[in-house]
Amino acid sequence: MPGIFISFEGPDGAGKTTALNKLMPLLQERTNKEIVLSREPGGSPISEKIRKIILDIHDQEMDDRTEALLYAAARRQHLIDVILPTLNEGKVMLSDRFVDSSIAYQGGGRQIGTKEVGEINDFAIDGHLPDLTIYFDVTPEVGLARIKKDHEGAMDRLEKEAIDFHNRVYDSYMDIVKANPDRIKAINAQQAPDQVVQDALTVIVNRFPNIFNKGE
Template sequence: MTKGFFMTLEGPEGSGKTTVAKLLVERLEKEVEKSIVLTREPGGIAIAEKIRDVILDVSHTMMDARTEALLYAASRRQHLVEKVMPALTDGKVVVCDRFVDSSLAYQGYGRNIGVDNVWEMNQFAIADLMPQVTFYLDVPIEVGFERIYANKDREINRLDLEKKEFHETVVEGYRQVIERFPERIVVINANQAVEEVTEAIIQTLKQRFPDIFRTLKGGI
């Protein structure tokens, strides 16, 4: 068993995961004495970031769906071994922007190669390591894309160029994943200010996992 705590953030494009993750870490750093690690997928470490560049390159439109899924799994494995697992062993709290649920929704369901196939593929990569909790940031597709194109600093990647129908399928894929893992995945209304989204996550953590707040600076 690891001594740390592993949580992930999921959601469709433009759901605000990256911004919320940063705010969440800022809150946790003030309230929890454990060290906090913020990371992302694909990426998080040098090798995985290079794989990310290959996956999301807008010129790689001919990439096969299974190739895409395998690249995500390869990136995930290296990220776990090099960053996540050591952090958990050291008793740290890891906050990760996307994890295996993204592959289930985007490749398993969105690319129509089968959720079970992608799950089995990723079992080899993750070796049964799953987060204690996953927060799914729920936002309408239209709102998500309004945010994407309003944010001039955000990268526009290959997935952003997919048709609306693909993203609708991905959201339906997430619904299937949520039904599959109802004990682990918590749905958060992300169609509100990021501060409110962050607060909802903090309150859920305090209710469901009070142990990580036992060393709260100044008490709960």
Template sequence: MSGIFISFEGPDGAGKTTAIKRIMPQLQKMTDKEVVLSREPGGSPISEKIRKIILDIHDEEMDPRTEALLYAASRRQHLVDVILPTLNEGKVMLSDRFVDSSIAYQGGGREIGTKEVANINNFAIEGHLPDLTIYFDVTPGVGLARIKKDHEGEMDRLEKAAISFHNRVYDSYAEIVKQNPNRIKTVNAEQSPDKVAADALNLITTRFPKIFKVQGE
């Protein structure tokens, strides 16, 4: 595969989706490769159907292991339908969340085991990890305050979880970052949106200088 795979991770309220929207057009101007943006859960027709089940606020009785398996199933379909074809065509693949989210949210947040969830997802992705992951670091208190302030409509099932759940997610992310220093690079997401986007963009262009040509260089 000749493409580049970049994922974006972070707790709820980290502002990564906003940052990605700012980064994507800038990246496209810096390269002759097509830049493709997708998301998880979802990203392809079947995966989007699974997303609706996972995040439905009426599915409070969903078993944590069922939830983890649904995320892995959605991810597998997304990988097959979108990510691998994009990479095989030599394009730049940006994904708003990928496997690290499941390890942090289901493995840590739902307390069913980070190793167990990692194993489920290893089966789903067959070793296809991102070339670079940008982690947007925001503490649960700050992130949840942002969601309550800015959210339009009803929050989804995971956003409505107790603060203890979000604390476990945050701690799990910290461990994932620690274990993967070469792949995962951190941005302080408690800065202004402009600074967060600029820092993330800098991490990407620094990692792939031959792909993304910074103006003036």
């Protein structure tokens, strides 16, 4: 039986990575299926090497289209190395970011064009979209304030972008959420962290009741 694929999206500072680490054991308690947690860019040896190039603060001269292509390349390798094998083994695949990030960040944030970036990634993912995407909704102002508070001096190349860039990313995410109501479910990420985790858990259990029903 094929597994299920859930991606987690949100602007910088949405807290999704922290929420995911708390969410995973709660999900594991509710299913007999193995759960695999990964991230993008990265998640496999080659993809992690590409990640270092993309996010290196010293690579400020990187062309915007080069950046978009590198993300797509990392995504393709991650898909081949991690996502598809996990799904083929009937496991649950959780990915911290997937294709929607590129459309929002490079298509919208970099103003390359959401259609154009979407087409690059259509080639990379070959039709393999998540079964469910949870979007952690937080305004750019709140997200960036969290980043500065939590890891001042360790911000990556994208986090260091001006507020206008982050506003464009946020607006693009909103368009993506509205255009994909069946696949993408938004939750309020400006709530207390435990409530954010609980809301995400509720969305997942309600979408896949036959998988996450252990102990119910």
